Amino acid sequence: MAQSALFTPLQVGSTTIQNRIVMAALTRNRSSASIPNDLMREYYLQRAKGGAGLIVTEGILVSRQGSEWQNASGIWNQPQIDGWKKIVDAVHGAGSKIYAQRSDFSQLAHVGRAAHPQAPEQIKAGVPVYAPSAIPARGGKFRFIEGQPGYVTPIEIPDPAYFINLFKQAAMNAKEAGFDGVELHAANGYLLNQFLDSSSNKRTDKWGGSPANRCRFVLELLKAMQEVWSENVAIKISPAVGYNDMGMPLEETIETFGYLLTEADKLGLAYVVLARYTELLDPEYDGKRNATPHDVLSTYAPFLKANNTPIFINVGVTPSEAECLLSTGKVAAVQWGMLWLTHPDLARRLREGKPLDNLLDGLHIYGAEGVDDRIGYTDYEEARY
Template sequence: MTKPALFQPIKAGSLALKHRVVLAPLTRLRADLDTAVPFDPSTEYYAQRATDGGLLITEGTLIAAEAGGMAGAPGIYSPQQIAKWKQTTDAVHKKGGRIFCQLWAFGRLADPKLVPTVWTVDANKPFAYFETPTPVTELAAADIDRFVGYYRQAALNAIEAGFDGIEIHGANGYLVDQFLQPVSNGRTDEYGGSVENRLRFPLRVLNAVSEAIGPERVAVRASPFGDFGGMRGDFNPLDTFIPWFKAIVAAQPKLAYVHAMAPRVSGADDQDKSLVDKRGDSLDPLREIVQGAGIAFISAGGSTPASALAEAEKDGNLVAFGRHFLANPDLPARIENGWPLNPYNRKTFYTRGAEGYADYPFYKAPN
């Protein structure tokens, strides 16, 4: 009997995966507040979710201290961070799993209490993400060059730490997304205005990390329809994201994968279904660009076992799970065997302790 498409092998750049259930990048805030070194149980957390031939994507991981802005987020810029991540990648590989590191820079969403400078793409378009207005400094040409360098070095650090590759966090209103979208980018230089100019920084990042570690170990994440972080506005997302996806596959046709968030989610929250239906938002045009270029496509956001099985059959892509994979370390086996899922506890998603982290139970058959 033929296996469901969700459990059939697929090639994704350098990865030869044995199934298509992916751990989505999930902010967990379990890193040291001073050093951004991952919390001790993080190795167990990722190892629990590793499967033979399965792909895990880490939580957003800071490319540099000045790129941060959230307490408890891990980094990949110091020797201590690299050493701790190496423990995690070794544990994942021991189980036959594969793991990508998601590279993160905050931009205007940074907490001003945590970084000396809150960098923004356009000083005329600050975003008060925190209760007090956020003072911002616009990235000048030299700053942009420095941040591209941070991404490149972070990719090299990730490979040193044993990761199979990196995913550029280009979603949810963070730095790369801020350059892309007109709601946050009103610059009048070569990095703003036309869509071609707004693609310039994201493409520089993509090409820099691809040159550093090889495009087959590089991926990109996007949230075309999300409004988290003050994004989207009144603009048509496809006017930006169709050119962006075409530029991605043209610049790096050997990319590992492109990862897009479904319209039904925005950040960590679900979108209003009636609003999504009214807008008619769909990943289909973007999926067609990526798969048409022979690059693997991952969708994420609000998936259930049933919807993931149906989506893989229909579209042939991989499906990333967040909340359900958080609460079910053996999620692929539960889906494949039709076993019930553990419920997740929202109250412990972002707490600092061990509860709700590596303590969710594996499935046990009833006696």
């Protein structure tokens, strides 16, 4: 049976999406030397045809220096813009919308201290690994670097305004590519999250110290994005996630993210994504987990009530739970990641009551040396009709 609340239209910024079934950003590492290609176009088009109301692209890197992975896509030069435009046009042709996380919203990202000086793209960039403070993250695995060397001590960013300008240029490039908006990636231990977290941000200037100062970088980025995109700017946060060595005590976590959302709510954003806790994103360091598990929806929704910023929920949501959250007005939409990865026709399956029975090809999520890039990417079976 169709999930009725899932299939109602929603105003997102200046655009209307056909349903509340959103595809979350999923890193897949299938670009050609950071340039989006025809295989990526097929991947996104499959999911647009499968009924996604809104597609958020994989994290699109705002600079070569901000890359952690080989074959991750960027948006800092014209060939990349042109490659994304082909994807955006295909998604629009199939009736879906796309944000860039930079696609139909694009998701914009920079990994900060999660990069490595021996990573191929970092070598090409010819600059050090930068972060808010000179504090290395624990752990770190790089599939393409021999010996799994782990993270290094980064160089403290001299002037964060430089990175704000990088993101603003990326937002302008995303607009040229035809996206409907941008989602700022402030989650999972990457650069923006590193500014927010007191364990990775020990600055003593206006960009560190108090919650207000640690939130300054992200809030200034949102304002810079809005200079380009107006109301078509969103943000994703993960207050309960310990990935990439993040984590603060609960009281400090709520104080920090509560301040961030109170101020973000005043800006008139398209939406805010709240990523829930999962052990998959809370690895152990020295035998202990870093994150502070708590209910992000009930904790942070009150901070977004003054101007009713739409809330999207992400991580581990079942279809029946999504229906309940939507029908009671607790969220405006649901972002799914892995279900869209394994079911390119996810929305059609939900509408028609088809089973979600494709198994994840965990060996080829990010591709593999010498293996056809379509495997685990565009070869998932669609339901028989």
